[in-house]
Amino acid sequence: MSPDHPPGLDPDRLRGLLDRERPGLVHGPLTGRLIEGGRSNLTYAVSDGTSKWVVRRPPLGHVLATAHDMKREHRVISALYPTDVPVPRPVLLCEDTENEAVPGAPFYVMEFVAGTPYRTADQLAPLGPERTRGAVLSLVDTLVELHAVDPAEVGLGDFGRPEGFLDRQLRRWGKQLDASRNRELAGIDELHATLGRRLPVxxxxxxVHGDxxxxxxxxxDGDRITAILDWEMSTLGDPLTDLGLLVMYSLPLGMPDSPVSTTAEAPGHPAPAELIERYAERSGRDVSAVSWYTAFAWFKLAVILEGIHFRYTQGQTVGRGFDRIGDLVPVFIEHGLTTLQEG
Incomplete structure (x- = not known):
């Protein structure tokens, strides 16, 4: 692979594959670059100088176990593309791990969609209060559109096992917690147990998007949502888990310079109560148990952050901010317990 190519992608070999599988799509040599910001799977932008596409693959060094992730992501965006849910147009799925375009991994190609992913309150601030408010309310409306899709009608009737979904989720994240336990975390077992006792129907x-x-x-630039990305955790399940996570990310952490940020502090950001009410009104769903789902989101994120902290203490994670992740975990636990008490 040329040193000019990003790690894990060979644009020249990708061009050859696309010419064979999608003749006439590409009109010149491809260049590629890694798009920063992904949590696990790698994302590349590729272009022939006129058109742009995006390539998604598992992390470098991963083996066949993650092949299912690529197939699932490609499957869900392919199913949703003809609906009103905004997703990129899928172009190609390649499950051949011997393919030299993306060495050692399955991958898929989709159309590049223009738009900005707003990650922090500081990034949102230049939009101003009115545009920020509109963007966040559109986030709710788009979630309602996703949850209105009949899975069977779009070929996703077997995309997951919804029966017992919440119980399995709770057990799964409890096991994740046990796998990274190396310090005392006050309240986390209480939070896990209380969530189990109060499991809603x-x-x-x-x-479900999952993240x-x-x-x-x-x-x-017109404050319109052009695409939902990162479908690696999608499945069939309880739609209110998506709402609970959205509510959680709409609450201020109260920790300046936190390595994990929410957008809640941005001027004009709607309060969680308004987001919940809008979702309830537009979806017609009963949201009376939303406190449970929000507390579950706090628990899930606490477990994820503890896993990152554990890997950091083992010397397996390097980079800025990882040394402060551990301090966040008790904050997330406290928010989860408080949410349950208030609910």
């Missing part, structure tokens, strides 16, 4: 299942928040959508 789920509404009818829908396609729905402002920086996983693209917003154009």
């Amino acid at each position: 789920s509404p009818a299942p829908t396609v 729905y928040r402002l920086d996983n959508v693209l917003i154009d």
